[in-house]
Amino acid sequence: MRDAGRQPRRVVITGLGVVTSIGIGVTEFLAGLREGRSGVKPITSFDTTGFSHANGCEVTDFDPAAWLERVDPGELGRASQFSAAAARMAVADAAMGLDELRGKRSLVSVGTTDAESRDLDNLVADQLRDGPEALDPVVARRSTAGRLSSSVVRELQLTDVEAVTIPTACAAGNYAIGYGFDAIREGEVEVALCGGADAVCRKTFTGFYRLGTIAPEVCQPFEKDRKGILTGEGAGILVMESLESALARGARIYAEVLGYGLNCDANHPVAPDRDSLARCIELAHRNAGVKPEDIDFVSAHGTGTKANDVTESGAIRQVFDTPPPVVSIKSMLGHSMGAASALASAACALAIQEGFIPPTINHHETDPECGVDCVPNVARPARLDVVQNNALAFAGNNAVLILGRYRDAV
Amino acid sequence: MTAATEPRLSTLDAADTLVFSAWSAISPFGVGAAAFSDGVRAGASALAPSDGPFPSAALVPDFSARQALGRKGTRSMDRVTALAVGTVGQLLESCGPGLLEHPERVGVVLGTGSGSVQSIMDFTRDALTGDKPYHVDPALFPNTVMNRAAGQSAIWHRIKGPNTTIAGGALTGLLALSYASRLLRGGHCDRVLVGAAEEYSTQRAWLEWRGSGGTAAPLGEGGAVFLLEAESAAVRAGRPVLARPVGTRFRGFFEADGARRALTDCVRSALAQAGVDRDEVVFVSTDGAEEAAVVDALGRTPEWVRCAPLVGDTSAAAAGFQLAAAIAAGRSGHALVTGVERDGTVGCTVLELP
Numbered sequence: 001m002r003d004a005g006r007q008p009r010r011v012v013i014t015g016l017g018v019v020t021s022i023g024i025g026v027t028e029f030l031a032g033l034r035e036g037r038s039g040v041k042p043i044t045s046f047d048t049t050g051f052s053h054a055n056g057c058e059v060t061d062f063d064p065a066a067w068l069e070r071v072d073p074g075e076l077g078r079a080s081q082f083s084a085a086a087a088r089m090a091v092a093d094a095a096m097g098l099d100e101l102r103g104k105r106s107l108v109s110v111g112t113t114d115a116e117s118r119d120l121d122n123l124v125a126d127q128l129r130d131g132p133e134a135l136d137p138v139v140a141r142r143s144t145a146g147r148l149s150s151s152v153v154r155e156l157q158l159t160d161v162e163a164v165t166i167p168t169a170c171a172a173g174n175y176a177i178g179y180g181f182d183a184i185r186e187g188e189v190e191v192a193l194c195g196g197a198d199a200v201c202r203k204t205f206t207g208f209y210r211l212g213t214i215a216p217e218v219c220q221p222f223e224k225d226r227k228g229i230l231t232g233e234g235a236g237i238l239v240m241e242s243l244e245s246a247l248a249r250g251a252r253i254y255a256e257v258l259g260y261g262l263n264c265d266a267n268h269p270v271a272p273d274r275d276s277l278a279r280c281i282e283l284a285h286r287n288a289g290v291k292p293e294d295i296d297f298v299s300a301h302g303t304g305t306k307a308n309d310v311t312e313s314g315a316i317r318q319v320f321d322t323p324p325p326v327v328s329i330k331s332m333l334g335h336s337m338g339a340a341s342a343l344a345s346a347a348c349a350l351a352i353q354e355g356f357i358p359p360t361i362n363h364h365e366t367d368p369e370c371g372v373d374c375v376p377n378v379a380r381p382a383r384l385d386v387v388q389n390n391a392l393a394f395a396g397n398n399a400v401l402i403l404g405r406y407r408d409a410v
Numbered sequence: 411m412t413a414a415t416e417p418r419l420s421t422l423d424a425a426d427t428l429v430f431s432a433w434s435a436i437s438p439f440g441v442g443a444a445a446f447s448d449g450v451r452a453g454a455s456a457l458a459p460s461d462g463p464f465p466s467a468a469l470v471p472d473f474s475a476r477q478a479l480g481r482k483g484t485r486s487m488d489r490v491t492a493l494a495v496g497t498v499g500q501l502l503e504s505c506g507p508g509l510l511e512h513p514e515r516v517g518v519v520l521g522t523g524s525g526s527v528q529s530i531m532d533f534t535r536d537a538l539t540g541d542k543p544y545h546v547d548p549a550l551f552p553n554t555v556m557n558r559a560a561g562q563s564a565i566w567h568r569i570k571g572p573n574t575t576i577a578g579g580a581l582t583g584l585l586a587l588s589y590a591s592r593l594l595r596g597g598h599c600d601r602v603l604v605g606a607a608e609e610y611s612t613q614r615a616w617l618e619w620r621g622s623g624g625t626a627a628p629l630g631e632g633g634a635v636f637l638l639e640a641e642s643a644a645v646r647a648g649r650p651v652l653a654r655p656v657g658t659r660f661r662g663f664f665e666a667d668g669a670r671r672a673l674t675d676c677v678r679s680a681l682a683q684a685g686v687d688r689d690e691v692v693f694v695s696t697d698g699a700e701e702a703a704v705v706d707a708l709g710r711t712p713e714w715v716r717c718a719p720l721v722g723d724t725s726a727a728a729a730g731f732q733l734a735a736a737i738a739a740g741r742s743g744h745a746l747v748t749g750v751e752r753d754g755t756v757g758c759t760v761l762e763l764p
Contacts, residue, residue, distance in 0.1 A: 050543040070664070113555060115524055115577070123617075124534040132463070132616040140621035145524040145556060145577035150753040153662035159672070160679075162660040163755050164585045165577040167525065167556035175574055179589060182596040203530060206537045207551035210544045262598055263514060264573035266564040269552045276570070279514070287597070394552055395561020397573050 011184045012406055014251040015094025015239030016346045017086035017195075021057035021232055022332055026093055029343075030350050032332065033358040034379050039333050040218055040230060046121065046202040051209060053216040057232030057334030058200050071155045075138065077116035078199035080147045082235035082339070084155040087193050091156065094239040094251060096191070098156065104190040104245075108152045108163040109179045110237070111172025111196035112338035113393075115145035115165065118201040148197050152237075162189070170301075170335070171391035172196050173236065173342030174399035178260040180240045190245055195342035197235035204337065205231050211270075213305050218362040219335070221302035221328035222309050222374045226367070229303045232334025236342035238349070243406075254349040258386070258402040259288030265396025272308060272392050277315035281388070284400035285319075290386050292320045295402075297357045297375075297382070299344045299389040302328025303335055312390065313370040325380070326372035331361040341391035341399065348387045348403050357382050426640040427656075428591055431649035433605075434500035435734050436493055437632040438468035438721045441478070442500060446634075446731075447738035455720050457628055462615035468630035468722035469610050479566075486549040487562070488529045489631075490609035494520055494559035495566045497633035498603055502567055505637065508647065509601070510569065517571040517599040518564050519590040520635075521582035521606030523726040525556035528611035559607055571599040579751035580697055581660065582606050583634070583729030584759050588658045590638050600643060605635030608727035618725075627698075630722025634730035653737050657684030657760040664754055673703035673748060673756040680746070681707075684760040692743035692763075695736040697728050699750035712746075715739060729757070736761055 018025065021039025022032030031037070039057035048054035059082075064073035067085035076084060087108070091101055119139050127135060149163040162183075168175045173196030180192030208214050208229060215228040246253055261283030265273035285292060300312055316323050329347050336343060347358055356379045363376035389401045434442065438456035439449030449456065460467035475484040475492035479499070484492065498518070502509060510516060524530070533554045536546045552558050557575040564573045572593055578585040583606045590604035610631035618626045637649070644651060659680040663672035681688055693713040694704055705711050717735045718724075724731055729749045736745045747759045 048543075115556065117524075117530055117554075120524075120527060120530050121534045124531045125538060127531075127616075128535065128538060132613075132620070135616060135620040137620050137623055140617045143524070143527075143617065143621075144579060144753075145522075146579040146582075146751065146753055146755075149578070150662075150751065150755050154664045154754050157664050158662045159675075161662040161755075162585070162588060162757075163578065163662060164589065166589075167522070167575045167577050168560075168573070169555050169557045169575075172557075179592065182592040182598075186592065186595055188592075202537060202543075203534045203554055206544055206546055207533070207548070207554060210546050210548045211551065262517075262572035262574070264518070264561070264564045264570050266513070266568050266570045266573075269558075269562070269565065393557060393561075394555050395557050395565065395573065397557055397561060 008185045009187055010243040011181050011240055011257045012243050012246050013238050013240055013254045013349050014246050015090040017090030017093060017237040018343060018346050019059055019062060019082045019086050020234040020333055020343060021059050024062060025089060033347055034356060036359045036361040036377055037332055038361060045200045055217060056200055056230050059234050068155055070157060071151060075142055076151050077119045077142050079112060079116055079197045080151040083110050083148045083197035084151040086235035086237040087152040088155060090193060090237040090239045102158060106158055106161045107180055107183045107189045107192040108149045108161060109166055109176040109194045110148040111166045111168060111176040111342060112145060112148055113169045113198050114201055114204055114337060115148055115167060116143040117203050118199045119143040121202045152193060168397050169393035170337055171341055171393035171397050171399040172338040173340060174391040174401045177238060177345055177401060178399060181257045184240060184242050190241060192240040193237055194240060195237035196338040198233055198337035198339050200231055200233040215304060219304040219331050220362045221304045221331050221360055222366055222370045222372055223363055224365045224367045226304050228305050230334035232336040234336045234339045234343060236339055236346045238345060253406040255352045255403045256406045258290060258404045260284055260401040261287055262399050267396055270394050272311040273396055274311045274314045276396060277398050278318040280398035280400050281315060281319045284402050288402035290402060294386045295324050295388045296384040297325040297327060297387055299348050300326050300328045301390045301392045302330050304330060310369050313372045323372055325357055325375050327358055327360045327375045329358050341389060344389050345401060348389050352384045352387060352403060352405050355381060355383055426642055427654055428594060428638055429641045429644050429651045430636045430653045431639055431644035431651060432501055432505050432637040433734055433737060434497050434504060435634045436470055436497045438470055438630055440471060446734055450717060450735050450738050457722055462612050463619035464615055464628045466628045467610055470632055488526045488553045490522060490526045490607050491559045491562045493609060493633040494563050494607040497607060497635045498563045498567055501603060501635045501637060513568055514570040515600040516569050517593055517602040518560050518569050518573045519576060519586050519602050519604040520560035521576040521586040521726050522556060522559055523608055525558060526553060526609060527617060528613040529553035531613050579753055580728050581749045581751050581755055581757040582726040583733055584658055584749055584757040587655055587759060601637060601639035603635050604638050605633060606727045606730040607633035608725045627718060627723045630724040632724060632727055634727060634734045651764050654762040655759055656762050659683060660755060660757045662755050669700050669750050669756060670703040673700045673750060674706040676756045676758045677704055677707035680758040680760050686744050686760055690744045691746055692741055694746045694748060695732040697732060697749045704748055
């Protein structure tokens with residue numbers, strides 16, 4: 001139970017684990033963000049015959065056996081492989097010994113859109129061919145959403161742990177990080193491994209393709225002639241802990257989590273709502289104790305669809321008298337679904353630490369209807385104190401996270 | 411343009427206790443909390459012969475989206491979404507209109523398995539069998555995204571606070587409770603509709619059957635949703651305190667035979683967190699797994715409440731139904747709700763029943 005009267009704890013990010021189409025591990029991811037690397041290539045994870053275009057942002061150089069030490073990769077679906085590998089990387093990046101981690105009460109929360117829908121796709125193909133009686137037992141067993149978080153527990157052999165998967169679709173990474181923030185803040189857990197994971201799958205590509213929202217070549221957020229999203233994949237896991245814990249063990253602190261806001265449009269199953277998103281941004285600012293003018297850049301949801309980018313920039317202009325730079329790393333990574341806002345959070349933490357704003361690549365001419373400075377094509381050096389990370393999901397699920405530079409007296 | 415300067419507004423005092431002050435269920439016993447309570451008390455199984463791989467299953471009788479919610483807006487709605495929207499609707503109806511007076515301060519936290527595996531796999535099947543790989547019904551696409559049931563519950567009932575989907579196998583209901591409690595303590599909303607829903611479908615049955623090598627218990631379905639709020643808020647609104655969730659803990663295990671030890675430790679730590687002596691536990695609402703671990707922790711065999719034999723294995727909804735069964739028992743004192751997820755996690759909630 002919470003200690004009544006105790007000051008809420010400050011929460012800091014001390015480790016990052018990332019699996020992305022522009023690089024695996026913090027060093028490669030950071031280099032990719034700085035140089036504006038593109039993860040786009042033709043999709044290979046399923047047969048794309050019959051689609052007039054099928055580019056995506058797959059992770060093509062991921063060998064699960066190289067990252068997973070305890071769990072047999074064959075017992076995990078691709079999204080769980082990503083989340084378990086990213087968690088292991090994050091703990092190593094935090095320079096936290098596994099015995100030390102296991103001695104602390106922890107939370108594992110992993111956001112996702114599709115969980116192991118890649119496995120479900122493959123099971124459908126098997127079932128069409130051989131009937132349901134022949135479904136592979138190992139694949140059937142590993143195809144549940146809960147596996148994305150429980151696989152982290154097994155890989156790291158955690159015991160005093162709460163493991164939860166948060167399938168709140170394309171905003172899920174921010175939801176998962178927010179959950180870790182609250183759990184540490186109130187003193188219930190000492191360390192949280194939080195983020196998101198997803199694997200490219202036929203089901204989701206097909207759905208977006210049918211809606212006419214898959215870009216033929218590249219993803220161009222805020223571009224005048226933007227043509228849509230590219231589906232992507234990967235995982236981002238953050239090690240979060242209380243400031244006392246980080247200081248006590250002399251950890252490197254990437255950034256402080258200042259707060260977050262959640263709300264629901266409760267309006268439309270797929271279309272975003274400007275006023276409701278604006279309210280969510282205001283909630284996040286209030287919860288984090290910051291003002292709009294404090295925000296040094298916004299990492300936008302920025303999917304590159306007509307509807308998202310105009311609605312999102314409209315909401316930003318509603319809240320900010322003069323909007324700060326508004327960038328979308330989906331221009332580089334595509335839309336990695338449940339991993340997207342977790343990877344964007346990792347990018348924000350790195351941006352604060354390293355002093356630059358990641359670019360929006362593939363950019364030629366900004367849509368005047370968006371009217372934002374999207375830091376076109378080239379990263380911009382900047383001293384950053386407070387950054388905002390937006391995430392939107394189907395069903396109008398909004399989540400906005402605020403990160404700040406760690407300063408020892410606030 | 412925005413008032414961002416005032417500090418976080420939490421309406422929840424640190425010393426305030428969270429309580430369940432209302433609940434609803436749509437279960438194989440029928441629609442409504444009363445049907446579930448009567449069914450559990452009567453102890454008669456709702457399992458009936460089934461044409462899936464399992465010889466029997468427990469379905470919500472005569473349930474369909476259209477029948478439960480009307481024609482409008484249900485053409486594309488799948489079964490788990492209808493169960494969720496319907497169960498939330500039952501709860502709202504029982505509480506009266508005041509509950510949504512400030513819809514942006516009401517959260518929805520809903521557990522599911524993997525959304526609807528039937529919807530997901532049907533969509534892929536259409537893609538694989540149509541003339542073109544994109545000849546799919548776009549109106550069905552949102553059903554394949556796992557936040558559909560929670561999101562549509564908010565859209566249907568106009569609930570604008572935090573809206574979160576939770577998944578964790580057999581522990582889903584307890585994980586949702588833990589999430590909802592932190593949402594309230596974090597000041598993100600004033601009350602939460604928290605629960606879980608699971609549908610019976612042919613596809614889920616085949617996955618469970620094959621995944622367990624044909625050893626799984628018969629499946630059930632349904633939804634259970636609870637109103638979680640501060641005790642002071644419940645009292646102000648004239649709602650009863652049905653139960654206080656005074657401690658919830660989870661543990662992980664990674665050895666094949668580690669579940670028993672993990673659950674014993676979990677029960678002990680949940681009791682310690684709640685400040686409840688093991689002798690004060692009146693009964694245990696169990697999912698049927700690792701009951702010996704509970705006996706180890708309590709030092710005696712407690713009275714058991716078991717709903718799985720009555721409503722089947724309701725997977726993501728199982729712990730939600732166990733919570734409901736504990737409240738429906740109408741007893742006073744302390745009760746435990748325990749769960750074991752074969753993927754390597756266990757959970758326990760301590761309830762104080764007034």
